[in-house]
Amino acid sequence: MAIRNPRLPLLPGYGMNPLIGKKNFGVRPIFTTIDNVNMLIDKSEDVNRVPSLYSRKQTPELPSWIMYDKHILRFQGYFQQSLHEMRSASHIVRKVDIFFFLEDGTIKVIEPKTDNSGLSQGTLISRQRIRLPQSYDLYYDVLDLNIGKEVMFYGKVFKIVNCDNFTRVFLNRLGINVPDPIPWPDTVDRIHKSGKKPKPKPFRQFLDYDRQVLRFFGYWDDRDTEFGTVHHLEIHYFLADDTMEIKEILPPNSGIEAGPMFLKRMRLPRKVPPHVEMTGGPQTQSYTPADLSIGAVINVFGRKVVLTDCDPFTKEYYRVTYGFDNFAPLEVPVDKNTECFRENMAERELPPWNGYGSYDDSAENCKTVEPKAPHRDFMKFIHKDRVGFDSHILRFAARLINDNPEDARRYFVVKYFLCDDTIGVFELGERNSGFTGGTFFRREKTYLPDVDFFVSKEPPTYTDKDMWIGNELVINKHRFRLIAADEYALRYMELHADEYPMSNVALIMDKIRRTLASQENGYKNFVAKYMEAVLPDKKELMSVRCFKQALKEIMCEKMTEHEFLTLIRHFRGDPGQDKSPRREMIRSLVFTELTRGLWDDRERLREGLLHADETGLGTLPKSRLRLILRANRLSINTDLMDCMLDVLKKDENCNIYYEDLMEFLDFQTRPVFNLSEADYTKLVRHAPPLKDVECKFWADQDTFIKEGYVNWNAFLCQLNLEHLVKAQS
Template identity: 45%
Template structure:
């Protein structure tokens, strides 16, 4: 039954609104997506019988912007996690306080866009006496209207409005930046913020907690946080020459900006006769005017008048708020310290002569000073302060023990073992199959016929330059196959060892094929060397000049230049099939002995024969295979730090040339902890491109190690410690023959046309005769 709202509720004024209605079903709340699948619909639903529901809210408000063609998302998905924040307050009546009848409480109103719910929370205030926090939990808040099912929405919340939530009126005064932008975009203007009225109770509390007297404690925390670990350093001196046996003291003054304290240290020279410590004055404040030592408690910030109480645990102190009789003292500050200033350190006159760079920058920025010329010390008696180094006189060697052992006993009373060169030990100790031991075959040189036929093996240990000799005695020779000389450093012959100068010893470069050595009175001639020794000396030709092919070819070039035609005529080999001409090793030996004589050694001949061997020299592993091994190791250890390696190379390459020595690149790669073995690392450096000076191309190194650009197929991991070791490569036999054409090309003596014509004519005649 319904009636018009303006008619009285009397018989005859009511009528049935459902007269003639034929549909009485309720509308469905679920829609059908497809067969068998239903979902809860958010569309507007009609009431019973299809009539409009009086309490159905519209799904959305009209917008000033036209709706696009994109699919409209539901609000719980489009506005997920978004809310509008409003700042508001409400006035609460207080009956318990006579001085303030109300109080202002500030709250935050949150409107959640996804479902239209509202939450009201009050931020915590210290010592408020109220239970603050969430005042209204998140929910939909109905409006105080006679119409039911009407809730607060986005249009009801704005700056200046006064919504009523459950009987309490809130005044909205401000909103956050997101809320203001969101409302403006949907066409709702937002007024400017409104000031919150003052709370009389809060104002009264501020007056009560305000101190009745000023705080006498100086707050130094801010200065400490600003100037902590910032120290001004000054250099000066204290002239004490007027006193008996006085000297000029070199001082270093430290001024701490955090608390204006000063610390003074003294630079006591060695052997000055003064056994005092380096601390001249501990860290403290230095007064400008000093007359006497103040009693204990004079520097206390409070003046105590009396102690009240029954005992120590229940007593309190009465201090003098006026500090009657307290004398103010002036201390040195940073504006008193400058070059040329003279400060009084408890009666001692200290003159400042110089500053450090940080102090100069500080005074330049704060005080605008730019002249920091150091001050020279006046009246300095150099004969009293200058110390001279005295050379230690070492007694001569007496022959007991080794020289280093006897020398150590000259400096200390307690005997100590000689120090070992651990750096040399680290680089030249045995590393896997690399023994760092050079082995030579030698025979004894003696006037006794039996001794001249004895053969030995001489080992040279690179880690400490020691030498051992082992005898190879055949059967029924009358000699025993045993250790002839133990491992020990051997002195050079012909020097007086009983002096205070350290004697000289044999070094590895003194041993080469053809050399004659005197080991403890026995003369030996080195006749041959093993493959390891020859290859090691060739790889380290800077330490072994007899294996340096560049120096040897330079010696040959100077010796053969005047007789080059005779050399070509007498020793040119016969041509063979192809372009290569083979020169026998005995011809090389004969020619070098003829033209150079004693100026060339057997070691240098072997080096030439090995370098120009006729055997084809192939790389043990190709560049591509080594690159595949490197990429396999980098991928296996998940290495991806190429940017750091590039930065390190740019740091070392200060000239920006793009080339670095092998030693520096080795240091960089080891410092960046590249996860590859040393043998593989050395093999990679051997295959990189180099310039004429022998420097390695850094760009080629980065391209070689880049696993993303131009990747290669991985290979099966191998034992690189043995597979890539340089001594495991097969060496060519130097006695088979030499490449004559390559030898003449490197000799580089074909400068004039006569030589070329002579050589070509000679070769043509030889071919014609054959």
């Protein structure tokens, strides 16, 4: 500011400017502390704006560009564009999305793109501050945008009809009432003259039904002619322009030369007048979707084509449009001459495998002249590939069986990969044992022992049905006995019990039931002998060792180790022992992921939990707790989060105590706590490495059998043989 003498007149040349000669006009740096971080800000900004969720002075004073970062209000609206060049419509309605950025008050308008619309769509107004109409210093603010209001952006009037849930909640917290959504107007305002039938609108039909095709399957029986046969056809009806095309389905090696098309794409007339060429004459009515259905016969220029079946999209279209419910397919007539020719065709026989490379690779080289990679089961790979924690890998602990006493101490892990039915063997090396750990046998298909390898057909291989505890596998002339399995393998086999008989509790119980029923007084003596083997304080529980001994006495060699383990896991009881190893294992994995993601905002999480607990009971539903954790951006995936929520303490309504969650996430101490040194060592020894981030606990079967308990009463109740006692008495 220039300093002047008040006695001198305010005229040019009578004042003194102190800025003359100054070269630096920078803004004075003003530092402040926000969340213990020194930041350079401009004090002229409004730093006292706080969210309306909390009262003033309950949250730190932050500038708007920090407090409202990535906070965007989204409105839906439309504007009308006049159509002067068209008589059939006065204007067209164009739908847009209006985005209001809270951090700086800018606005962006985008029109969603529609295929084949013929309009230039996308960003209509780039992100910028927009002035109010007839104003030079006022801009649109959050108070100017709401459902039902009309706003003018650069001469275009936009009508707001809806908003998203975040915008509605934000405006309600500001005390702004948000009306209900307004229905969209008609896309095109059409004006028809009274008394006249509206003209067809092919362009509208094209926009509504583009890329929607009805597909039928049918046949044309041409056996009445010489050398005629049954032609299998595929009929396509295009809803966009009411045209049809027909393709002929030819089986491989049929000897028939495939033509380009049975019928090229065109409007198929229902009836062709005689002596009228296709290029002239009166137009006839063509087939419509109402004329097509399963069992219908269409006339394709004199050829009668019968429709026998259709695809799922076509069924849904007729169910919604015409109300059809019966889509039973029709039988296709069989051409005996063609079938007899196919039956007499010799099956291709490959030369015997010479042992070089894999069998699939050698077979592909024999099928084609040009070498190609072997085809794998892609659908099985898609369904059985690793998805999150579901690795689809069955892991088993194994011992090497031979006459060498030094191999008795060696410990192996056999992995069965369900995606391609391959087996890999890995050795866990111990210090000073003389054996280096690592890959013992690389991952590949493993064939059964004592089979002839050099044959035309591929020899049988080990499948997932052969993977069960107690079984012996011969891999490259080494015999392995499976002695244990990890938790994931046992759980996977129990969930798919129809595929794995060793994990099917119903089949195992039926086997025990038939054995006891075949013995005289078998069930009565069985119950009486082990009646006193239950715990004195809890009559329904029995030790696993005693339970296994009881089953071995009646079943002898009829049950495998895997079946014993399945029953123990199904009927296991809980006498009050601590289940902390699994909880601490999951806690270690969560600690590893949160440390890797640099997350440490427990205070904000506690504030959100207290705010969500409106009743003050100290518990929250699992779904609500999951939303709060995701809102606080915990750097763990959904599978690990679900595992964490499963091990937390719950009340009788299955609501989770969030104080237990805060204790679970307290990583000031070491990740694994409340464990003795021996339990901690055992946990680390049998737990998978944290780098795999897998929430599976490698179970120690010997410890489980020595220290576990089963529910004896539940076992007898499911056995359901009380009628034998009454009959024998």
